[in-house]
Amino acid sequence: QMEYSATGTITNVQTKFAYISSEKGSVFCPLAASVDSSEICSDMTEKYTIGDIVHFKAIKQSNKNGCDLRAVHMSISSKSSLYKGRESGDSARNDIIAEITLVQETLAYGKNEDIGGIFIPGAVFLDGNIKRLNECIKPGDLVNLSITRQAEKNGCRWRAVTAEMIALPEQSRGTGVITSLTDTVAIVQSHQYGIVRCGILAWEGGSSGSGESLKDVVTLWKPVVFEIMEPWNGIVASRWSLSSTGLIGDYLSPFPPHSSNVDTVEKREISTQTATHIERMVIKCIPNSIKQELYNRIPLIERLMDEVDLL
Incomplete structure (x- = not known):
């Protein structure tokens, strides 16, 4: 053989x-x-x-x-x-935050803005229960590393000796009732988080036919459910919709499910009525020189501009 x-x-x-x-x-x-x-x-x-x-x-x-x-x-x-850096003096660094760029079953690669590529063997993860890395982490995940110098290989001059996943903040869910309403913003009173601002760009409840503003799809005192990324540092909803049951405190989400069970018509309605994060960025980047033309052609754009400034 x-x-x-x-x-x-x-x-x-x-x-x-x-x-x-x-x-x-x-x-x-x-x-x-x-x-x-x-x-x-x-x-x-x-x-x-x-x-x-x-x-x-x-x-x-x-x-x-x-x-x-x-x-x-x-x-x-x-x-x-020598290759591992044991004779090089400057051989170890701790608390290096790296983003995973490639992951395989038994190894991964990460990147840190200051030091570049880092080779990450699967066995260095502090969670001893990890059997296959590609089932536990993915490109884009963040890890906290202790590293040692090595001879450059596959673009990496550093190798991890310990690794620990960094848990990103999860979205927190709450409920409340609409106490104030404009075409582009609903003010919601929540018993969990107090006053929460729910903008039209984060609305995920559909259009109710031909609705063009929030006043066309919701009314005062309607119960809603919402999600916010950092509840104690901000009060702007990242996504929200009417409550599915009408009961304050009910955590059953009416948000459109992200699965193949949603029929094509419902998906089309959701996608055409809900602004994405990309759309937010596009609106923010519109030069002042052409804003007036947009206002004249699409009146709702002016309200959207104001809403983006609040988010």
Whole structure:
């Protein structure tokens, strides 16, 4: 059977096996392949650590745990310590916030604006229950890292030694009643958050046929349900709609479901009547020189402009 020879980096090491990242892909290495015939070793963690540079020979295997290759021999590189930065002095940094750019089953890559690319082995995550990284994290997620320097590989001069996911704030839901209403803004009194401003750009309740403003679709004292991103730092709803039951305090959401169960007609109505975040940005970017022309052609635009300024 054909053998492949290459150099790689250990991304995960356990008592009886290890994983190697290389230009050939991910490689599974059993204990037997990591020791010489004359050597006595029953625990790979006593001889190898994450980040070690190793030379290996491997053969094809049926894909298992994301590995198409299985090592038949592996040995540590004589330059491994230097590559890992152990002799470079400036070798470690803590509390580095990085954004995940690529994730695979056993490893990931992140990017920090100051130091660039970072290699993140799956085994360094503090949550020991993570089996497959690509089931737990995705590109765009943020992680807090402790890192060490390594020889540049795949654009990364740093390797994570510990990693912890950063939980982003979740939207908080509340209910209330409309106490004041204009064409573009509804003021809602909520027993959870006090006064909440609900704008037309965040409305997700449809158009009621041919409605062009909030006064066409809601009325005073109607119960509503809303979501706000940071309830204690702001009182502007990120999305809102009429309550599905009319009962204050009911948390059953009337928001259009984000699934394939919504029929095509309902989806079309929602998408044409609800402004997206992109639309908000577009309105904010309109130059003053053409605003008057927009006011003349589309009167509602003026009210939308005012609403954007409040959000």
